[in-house]
Amino acid sequence: MKLKFILFALIFFSTVCKSQTACEFEFLNDTLTLPEEGKVLQGTSLETTLKNLSVIKIFQSSNPKDDYLYLRILVTKNFYFNKVDKLELRSGSKSYWVKPDSKQYKISKTMGLFVVRVAKNYIVTLKEEGITSIVFGGAETDFTKQDALQIKKISRCFYETIYRK
Numbered sequence: 001m002k003l004k005f006i007l008f009a010l011i012f013f014s015t016v017c018k019s020q021t022a023c024e025f026e027f028l029n030d031t032l033t034l035p036e037e038g039k040v041l042q043g044t045s046l047e048t049t050l051k052n053l054s055v056i057k058i059f060q061s062s063n064p065k066d067d068y069l070y071l072r073i074l075v076t077k078n079f080y081f082n083k084v085d086k087l088e089l090r091s092g093s094k095s096y097w098v099k100p101d102s103k104q105y106k107i108s109k110t111m112g113l114f115v116v117r118v119a120k121n122y123i124v125t126l127k128e129e130g131i132t133s134i135v136f137g138g139a140e141t142d143f144t145k146q147d148a149l150q151i152k153k154i155s156r157c158f159y160e161t162i163y164r165k
Helices: 002-019 124-127 145-163
Strands: 028-034 039-047 055-061 068-075 084-091 092-105 105-107 110-121 131-134 139-142
Touching: 028 068, 028 110, 028 131, 039 068, 084 124, 092 110, 092 124, 092 145, 124 139, 124 145, 139 145
Parallel strands: none
Antiparallel strands: 028 039, 039 055, 055 068, 068 110, 084 092, 084 131, 105 110, 131 139
């Protein structure tokens, strides 16, 4: 009887341990449209929806020559549709300045879109700090600590899965 219990426990725990993944998010085979270039990229992505219903997606192109990651940011505050200005992504005390001619595209009356090309090493900052705010057109959109934590989680998952193989 004892042997059956030990065998059952061994099988049960080995199945449970095997099914656990380091990442609670699911990678998707996806496409990303670069509105300013009119290109569509194939690749993989992770995304999360924040408390204010903004959506952050981290995208990596399947093209091995592409040395960048892309952030697709759907925002629900501070609209400056079709305005061209500087875009700053803040991660705690660090800032990432996107090219000075960034544009916010109109998705609907309540949503704007940024597609941002970032250096691959920026994922390290995101996994440690998340994004705490976005500054565009002189207006700052703050994210809560929970939102920054969500961004940290998907960034950590992305980093550990893609770059720590």
